[in-house]
Amino acid sequence: MVTPSGVRWIVNASSVSTTLAYITIVSVSTIVHTVSRCICARC
Structure with missing residues (x-):
């Protein structure tokens, strides 16, 4: 199970x-x- 902070980290990483x-x-x-x-x- 992914915690809300983990979801937030994934969203931040993808946006970055x-x-x-x-x-x-x-x-x-x-x-x-x-x-x-x-x-x-030059040409």
Whole structure:
């Protein structure tokens, strides 16, 4: 049986991992966009 505190911990962990995944995707897409713009500018 899962205690309410355990449920709260699971919810917090999942929300944190979702936030980290979102931040990672945004930062990676921003870096890729900047690099592609630099490459296009050189061409």
